Amino acid sequence: MGKTIAEKILSNHSGKDAFAGDIVIADIDFCMGQDGTSGIAIDSFNKMQAKSVFESQKIAMILDHSCPSPNEGVSAIHKKIREFAHKFKINLYDIGCGVCHQLVPEQGYVVPGNLVIGADSHTCTYGAINAFSTGVGSTDFAAAMISGKLWFKVPETMKITYKGDFAKGVYSKDLMLYTIGKIKADGATYMAMEFYGKVIENMSVDARFTISNMAIEAGGKAGLMEADKKTLDWVKKHSKLKPNPQTADKDAKYAKTLEFDVSKISPQIAKPHAVDNVAPIEEVAGTPVQQGFIGTCTNGRMEDFEIAAKILKGKKVKDGCRLVLAPASKTIFLELMKSGIAETLINAGGVFVTPGCGPCVGTHNGVPSDGENVISTANRNFLGRMGNRKAFIYLGSPATVAASVIEGKITDPRKHS
């Protein structure tokens, strides 16, 4: 019987001929935690009375969610993580290195065919380079650090094929918001997703990460794409590891097969307070915004800032509005400086914060005031997400955020290109 990408990767790593529904114990290629989850993982590790890690080079801890530390509580967690990383000689990415989901692929820890777990829900991001990667909790991360293994229920797969080309002003973020709006926040719960279509093939690897990153917003366990030449070139540039690309068999069994024609979609917006509360920009345009945010593991990459800079070049962020920028990694930040994009964005009125999660999760660096509207490139707009439950978060593409801060209201990016 044919297999999906998820079934193949989980079979390869468990030594079992595994199909959806089977429970396997599989060897993992890499595991990581961030500063919000690693503290509890260390506690669990200690409670499990472990004396060593399975392989120090296959583990990373990344201080990204709340960095530099805004208060003594976070400082204590950071200290604990640094000490643990030092003691067991695991990879530590200290404040300012970047967001975990940018660093793991960028630093070459993951290649096609790998099985990766991370104590962060957006670990599904690396599906874009054909790795089965998924988010787990802290205690699972501890178990993986000790044993190099984790149990998995082999997921069923939802196959999504996109037909047609994007219209002008439409990007991968719009595509994923559109998809989540259609299948809803639990549309892919327990399932792996596989993405196909010409728009995906035409996209850069950066743009593909945006899609796989948000698989979790539909409940997906993984957001998988095939590895094509673009993927393999990208991976070769970043990693010395040997890729083992996996494709789905023709006769693989899917739980659901969906097709969307994308040629007519407009830029999309997720309205407060749910990611699946999606509307085409025409319905939301004109809503006043007091803050824009470009960054996060969804849209904090080079291409995202390039798109924003094109729109903001020679323009100004509207009076009464702010623009916060958080590059997803230090490497990206340096590229932004070298290319002049940072200068363009700062001249337009943008404010750079430390590479990392920035204000995404609301611990610091741009908490909105009561009653304010934010237009953001992040992946979540839950009530209180950015640290104030009386604020309203709208999600869109970097182009939409750039156009919106120029006008101080949600604006169709096609007006500014």
Add this chain to the structure above:
Amino acid sequence: MIAKGQVHKFGDDINTDYIISGQIKFKVQDPYELAKYVMGDIAPGFYKKVKKGDFLVAGRNFGCGSSREQAPIAIKYAGISIVIAKSFARIFYRNCFNLGLPAIELDTDGIDNGDELEVDLDNGTVKNITKGTESKFSPIPQTMQTLLADGGLVEHFKKHGGFKL
């Protein structure tokens, strides 16, 4: 195991940010202290209403969003004995069993806030004492039953030195 208690009812798509906010998860380390903030953003004062052994009952997709284990920890240490929902987001579901907190899937439409329930985990039944009804839930998979029996993943590892599922 048979558990008895009162229902605290929530709706669909309750995410882990709502269960415990990002700010609090960084501020508070002690699980009992953390529990005081559970559901703080959407149901202020919730913690005070929970009596030890009570049930948290919800709609679809409970625990969606972030992977934070602080969410099920806060629920557990607030005194909730079992979480019951129409469906769960998978990371939250895993985290519950890793902590030794049972999570069961059941159509929760007929259960209201304040109802008195009796849950039999071994036989897979939920008796609604207030309403005089009884329903069966889909059995908890063997892997999770083993984790529950051991008292969670930490205890499982202590006992076996690795996975023995």
